[in-house]
Amino acid sequence: MKKLNVILILLLLCVGTTVIAQKKIKSFNSKDYALFGDKFKVTTIYSKNEMLKKYKSLKKGDTITVQFQSNIKAVCKKKGCWMKMELAGDEESFVKFKDYGFFVPLNADNSQAIVNGKAFVDIESVESLRHYAKDGGKSSAEIAKITKPEVTFSFLADGVYIKK
Template structure:
């Protein structure tokens, strides 16, 4: 079964209802600084950004654009909901929990396969990588 159907129109919500207006949501960069400064986990936070990729298999993860081109990875909390691939390129507000995490080589390769990366790109994954993981309770399309 693939990702849900849908055009990801402005106002569409996936998962829990998102109550934070876009003007009150923080950028990925601000969240990253907050995680570095405060701790390894920030709960009940709202971020905003542009979706750069969506899982083609189920719509169970997505990535958000960052200023430094690093990957900002979003999973749906407890696999509670999925998003359509039409979300790619849209601006969204996400509510949920963020944490810094070390991603194993095996897990990185699994996601690279999901994203249909080439065998060369997958083979180039040779060491664990630290990244921010965001577990979304809800996602709302804002533009």
């Protein structure tokens, strides 16, 4: 009898976990999104809060393959070759695109996006930070204030869905 109860409980846990996972996937409808880069199957999407926790657990040199969904805070205003996505609090993820192989619309700011790729922690040089600030439309005064390298929550995306 105890074995039967244990089996039933395990079965219910498995079914419950599957239903939760399916709810996350069912909330995604590709017709509501424009695809940039490689097409990918949406599986487990992390929120901006969950993604920040993932980043905080990484050390320089660590890389994880994930999907996360958040708002786009900024896009490169020259080509659309990078974007910054919101994380919890005032944190952000700096997203570049694999092999410089695709770009996102210059007006994608404030859009909802799902990115697929590799998350890692990086250190950006002053030169790179100034370059990105210039491409992001920052003033000369703001660019001049960049004087030291920064630890960044980086992301190399092979595909991006942006909500239409």
